[in-house]
Amino acid sequence: MTHEHLVIGFECSYTPPPPGDEAMAENPFQMQHMHWLRQHPYSCRENLFLSQETNALRDELLAYKKAGGGTIVENTTTGINRDLPALRQLAKDTGVHIIAGAGYYIDCTHTEATKKMSVEKLTNSIVNEMLHGADGTDIRCGVIGEIGTGWPITESEMKVLRSTAHAQAQLGCPVIIHPGRDPAAPAEVVRILQENGGDISKTVMSHLDRTIFDEGELLEFANMGSYLEYDLFGTEMLNYPFNLKVDMPSDSQRVKTLAFLVKEGYEDKILMAQDIHTKNRLTKFGGHGYSHILKNIVPKMLTRGITQHQVDKILIDNPKRWLTFK
Numbered sequence: 153m154t155h156e157h158l159v160i161g162f163e164c165s166y167t168p169p170p171p172g173d174e175a176m177a178e179n180p181f182q183m184q185h186m187h188w189l190r191q192h193p194y195s196c197r198e199n200l201f202l203s204q205e206t207n208a209l210r211d212e213l214l215a216y217k218k219a220g221g222g223t224i225v226e227n228t229t230t231g232i233n234r235d236l237p238a239l240r241q242l243a244k245d246t247g248v249h250i251i252a253g254a255g256y257y258i259d260c261t262h263t264e265a266t267k268k269m270s271v272e273k274l275t276n277s278i279v280n281e282m283l284h285g286a287d288g289t290d291i292r293c294g295v296i297g298e299i300g301t302g303w304p305i306t307e308s309e310m311k312v313l314r315s316t317a318h319a320q321a322q323l324g325c326p327v328i329i330h331p332g333r334d335p336a337a338p339a340e341v342v343r344i345l346q347e348n349g350g351d352i353s354k355t356v357m358s359h360l361d362r363t364i365f366d367e368g369e370l371l372e373f374a375n376m377g378s379y380l381e382y383d384l385f386g387t388e389m390l391n392y393p394f395n396l397k398v399d400m401p402s403d404s405q406r407v408k409t410l411a412f413l414v415k416e417g418y419e420d421k422i423l424m425a426q427d428i429h430t431k432n433r434l435t436k437f438g439g440h441g442y443s444h445i446l447k448n449i450v451p452k453m454l455t456r457g458i459t460q461h462q463v464d465k466i467l468i469d470n471p472k473r474w475l476t477f478k
């Protein structure tokens with residue numbers, strides 16, 4: 153899984169509940185509230201602290217391993233409460249390989265100090281997280297990202313993007329991007345990375361499932377050469393609070409889009425994940441957990457014209473190639 157979170161504090165995304173539902177924001181972890189939480193995951197503060205669930209996560213990772221999972225890229229960067237010692241402990245306890253992310257999330261999580269940093273300083277900080285250890289530990293990150301960008305891209309995000317490209321040029325390492333919620337956002341990020349020396353063939357564009365819907369636009373973007381990541385498997389909601397114009401696809405629609413990309417020749421560029429970042433998605437709370445793709449989505453893919461060989465490329469070969477330093 154190339155885009156997950158295990159230990160994250162995602163309070164930056166809090167969105168007040170819809171009118172009339174204010175009371176639901178409190179004490180929602182009861183059976184009768186699970187549908188509401190799936191529809192409004194960001195409207196209950198407690199739901200945003202996956203970081204409080206390390207014991208449950210141990211069980212989740214063991215179940216993931218039993219389902220055939222070996223590795224998770226943990227995309228929590230500076231700004232959303234990265235906790236590297238907790239990740240190291242989870243990896244030790246479960247035997248699941250966990251790859252941590254370097255760099256910075258979206259603008260509203262940048263501190264004043266981060267906003268004041270030059271591109272050179274930001275580059276040094278990212279390189280240092282990759283080569284020597286992050287957050288005062290000796291734990292080295294294995295990818296840069298998820299690097300957060302909004303739409304339009306802010307000045308501070310632009311500096312982080314430029315420093316990401318510079319760090320990647322030095323290290324030959326994998327990069328993963330969280331794009332803004334506009335169909336033009338992924339291509340704009342790729343152009344900025346390219347102009348600053350980044351290697352697009354080693355860059356993942358995340359969250360395409362909520363960003364590009366038109367097939368023509370998708371193929372145009374795919375042609376730019378990044379990995380194409382569908383990473384919101386398991387997220388099905390009627391109203392996507394971060395962009396009400398977006399109709400969040402169902403898992404069946406996601407599989408259909410993957411089959412389309414495979415038919416168009418992009419099987420070496422597709423990546424998949426669940427981007428779990430709220431409590432309600434853990435099996436402990438009736439959610440789908442980290443094994444959803446392996447247990448439920450892969451069998452569906454096989455019935456929709458995607459072969460086992462192509463599934464293996466998407467879940468094994470493509471992540472392996474992306475994660476290998478040049």
Ligand SMILES: CC(=O)NCCS(=O)(=O)O
Nearest residue numbers: 330359362384394427429
């Ligand atoms: C943790 C994170 O950034 N998730 C992305 C959720 S979104 O709805 O695709 O922006």
